[in-house]
Amino acid sequence: MDKLNAEAAEQCKRTLSYILCQNNSPSNPNTPQSSVIIPDTSFYKRWQKSDRLFEGIYTSSGYSTPKTPATLIDVKKFSHLNSDSNCMWRQNSSDFMSFIEEPDLINFSPPLSHRNSMIDQFEDSSGRFDHDYVQLGVLGSGEFGTVFKVLNKLDGFYYAVKQIKIRAKTMKTEALQEAYILASSSMIDDNCYIIRYYSVWTEISALYICMELCECSLKKYIEKAQVTEKLVYKFMRDILKGLKKLHDNNIVHMDIKPENILLSMYGKFKLADLGLARITTNLTNEIPEGDCRYLACEVLEDANENHVPDLTKADIFSLGASVYEIIRGKPLPKNGQEWQDIRHGRIKIPFGYSYNIRKAIEIMMSREPEKRPSAAQLLDEYFVSDKEKEIKKWKNYAGWLEKGQNGEKKVVVKKERKMSL
Template sequence: MELQTKTERREKTPETAKCPSLKKSTKKRVSIRGTTEVKLGPQLIGKNGVLTPFDSDGYVAGMSIIDRLFTELEKIGSGDFGDVWRGENNGDVFAIKKSKQEVNTGDPNKFKEIEMLHILPHHPNLLRFHKAWLEKDFIYIQTELCRTNLLEYSKNGLDEKTIWRIVRHLLSGLDVLHRNEYLHNDIKPENILVGSNGFFKLADFGLTRRVDCSKGIEGDSRYLALEVLLNNTTSMASDIFALAITFLEITTNLHLDTDADYKVKYKTFQIPDRFFVGRSIELRSLIQSMMNLDASKRPSCVELLNESRIFEKLTEREKRSLKIRGESEEPASECSEIRNGSVSPEVPKSPITKKPRTVSPKSKTPKISPKISGSPSTPVQQPLPILRFSSPDNSPPSTPPSNRRRQIDRTGPPPRALSFNII
């Protein structure tokens, strides 16, 4: 089977009308309010899966949380594990995901996704979590409401400027996970959401695990690295590979098939030039480097963000933010404290409304707070390394001297007390 675009796939395999089933369905009508069977009252699902009675402003005992706290309910999506609803509360709009199956009380992993949502730090490129609760044995997860997912967003094609923006946002979000020693394990366009503010966000953390607990993870085989398919062990490098397949899909509009021979062709980058017509050699070589068959040779998120070809695509504000981040911020060293809840992740403000942080009169030197909670990090004396990716013809592209990044002058006055986000 030859590689083909999604458009070519649709033209060759037109949809056919399905024969209606003669068997009458007895499936119950889907409702966000759950079944009518009387069960225990609603309970909040906290850190480590601890259940506590639901206690929130506006909630009345004996009444459904959905009925009491949300208005204008509307079903906006459905997946293998749950339905997603839109609801308003005090003028704010949220997404509420309700599990399709009643929770199995004997399942030790029944609250695994919610436990991960409690642990993950707040970041503009990670889906914002608000709360979760158990009601009538169904799990409800309340998050920020996003516009759509990346699969739908890219179905009519994307210009390269937008693709580079998506690259920056997703690398930034994945970098936060990796710095806290977590693996996503299920990166694909369906699990990437487009926020109302235009930020691209990693979502669906049901398979997220600690780096040291990565054995036996299953994801979408179309995006899994070959080493994962062989030994079923994921790593930070396998997350990079899955992200590269995502970039490949939105760049070339490539149809991803589950056929084994077909998957081998695109996963080993046996992709004809016609798929990259109108795309830059920089974008193509970037994706190819992230899909290196040798996992140890794939670049990390930090190396990619500091790579000259990505750096040159940033706005001036993003360049300044990345320089400050690379010079002053180190990976979080107290992940265990975050995991145990003794350190609360810092909530970054929107880059549109962020104001300069005022400096106390008693302090002569302002400090820059790292985005990931933990002990304040000290400035790094050496800048992060810059990778030089090879182009598909194995000849390294040249970088004009004028476009090289300059070292930050540390001899001048101390930096201003500002905090930046990568956008």
Template sequence: MSDLTGRQLNDYRVLRRLGRGAMAEVYLAEQQSLARQVALKVLSSELAAQPNYVERFQHEARSAAALVHANIVQVYEVGQANGSHFIAQEYVAGQNLAEWMRRHGQVEPGRVLDILRQVAAALSKAHERSIVHRDVKPENIMLSRTGEVKVADFGLARVTTDSANNRTQAGVTMGTPLYMSPEQIEGRPVDSRSDIYSLGVTAYHMLAGEPPFQGETPLSVAVQHVNKQPLPITTHAPATPPALVALVERMMAKKPDDRYTTPLELLHALRSLAKQASDEGWAEGPENWSASDLATLSSSQIEATSELDQLMRGTRALQLPNFERRRIIRLIVVAALAGAALAFLLRRPYVLADSEPDVLNHDSAIQQLFHARMIDTPAGWQAAIDHPDANIAEVNLAKQGLARHYLHEGQYREALEPLEELANAPRNQKNVRTFANVALAIAYSELGNLDEARRHRQLVSTTDVQELPTDQELVELFYSLDL
């Protein structure tokens, strides 16, 4: 296939090639109507000439498009242009897990647990729709710059309940032998337990620094998955916590019935392990998990309902006047939201995703702002601030984006300069000044300069703060300040 860089495929302008595989090439492209970057997966010309394969390619891409989850690379469109069949999907600025391990080697246990948690959440979403990924491996686990893990390439996926119309050709074993389950190698039916096996092999690779089985040919590796037990993880990484070793070993059990039954069951096990890991000091506890992960856990929902019920019973037992009960409940809700916002804004930077996306120059200031929002880096926001055609409103939006980025990363000192500039905006730009003073109160408080924090807090009224509906995280943090 010839390089498509510089070509136009419908609404997409191809910018550069990101990678090449046996079935498709992946390009970075710009969707011009929305001024956003996408990853464009273009089917190879040889396969595009086979109608049956094109039909399966389109069918499976549409199945993947139904999977909307924070830890799944989102499919936007399946299309064709000038004889090229493509999938437009979310572009994840960062690198995949395989690239990171080639540069850095083994992954520390706490990060392994974090990656497993996010991939398991993605697989659980797929399991809800009876979709099996069939090719879970480090190359398909994307590490975003902001710390999110996203599972890519559901192109090999199939809907397990659609046996009558299944497009996967009989007798064709798809996947990557280094990470493939025994039943997939043998051509037997697969379900989500096969993905759990492949994720277990990936976890083994992260901890040990190498896959459990290696060989000169794919066939020799495949035979080992069926017949051979791997060396213990502790042979390669003696300090690996025993509970994590046991979890990975169960994921890699030869028989599907000996593994976790579903990704949701695995997610429950990971939550229990996270609690233990937090107590032992080698990983963060589940209190730092994202809201989407916790929502996936049915037991978490039950526990939350039970806790709320107990809270309401306790409130009723106080036999306070109605207005007093409402005030207490509001205070509890505000405190809970403030705690969640604080955990989000002050989360630890993710050490694996250490590369930043390129900053592209756009003709209009609005397009440059969209681009800055997509990549969310200081350089991206600075390019929007410095755009020659940017008006004062666009410059202020870019400065707010830069300040938010620094606050989210815990870089409070770096946030001061753009925020001080925004605080000096003309008096008729009240929302800009309010945003700046709210954020400055938070930043100075975190830096220990309580006098400045109090000064900026006094510069805004409750009404002013309530008029910042798009900055609720900052608002809740602002209200929680102890000044």
């Protein structure tokens, strides 16, 4: 009996709790409304209005994640909108981008000089690297910096973080070049053959670039794997696709070599290390020189002249020299007679490779830049996938059928004319 009474009491409590909750629900018209008014300057109201305050990502340490400088907009280009007092730009500055037409966006380029950079508006994020990441090892190191394999404590993903030492203020601008180019390439559609960029920030005497973590470089990959024609076709197609994307957007790499070609976790070869990359529309008299083993001769010969050579063809030479080094099985020379012979097109391609690969290497390493094909031409003529070959085959067959049908129609017309006569 006592057990039944206890169960009935519990049921009554649950029923009363449900009724009370329903009566106090905001959807109930009988619920008394609060007299508290939230001011417009409160963080809640500012968040509802998409205030710029909330564009940063705030961590428990109290500092915000620095953002890569965005593409600068030339406001003078839209000065005619100032005269219209009823235009949306005057009413709401957040809708300014709606006035920009698609062709205008193509002309915008990221800031590539220190005076255009917004980096001075950010303070050094002291300790962010140690605070947000766990160092798991060193992937590579050089004269100017080190690349670490890290684990992000916030999202749990693995990344590669490049630390660039800054020993002088002038080095800060040079170090930012790679971040700017990576940010530019990340805005390119379908840029899956270029190393992915995530963020950049500065700390005391160092700049950090967070990038996609890859499996290994092409140089290390061929040390364990056998170099076959299938492998050459694979990495050449991938890198030519990435190079085509860069060249189509007026970006040259200027340091292509097996060490700067990385194999991603998903089996794609990608262009990396864009520290010497430049946007050709903003070139000055200074032309960056990469590794001398893969450097095209016109970069050295034309360096002191008034005109700038076609640096896209210099990238083609470097890629050709890279694949030549891989298939011959030994490093290229840094100087000497053999170095000169390579620049004059006197190369010895080993047997065992198809005519397409042998011919492609020869023309890519031609002494005359105008004789070297573009990345797009190489993809269409020499490094065509089996699927594309099949598509071309059927297109040619369809064209042949169409020509045959047109020829039969002409014959029928001639016969009809003869019969009428």
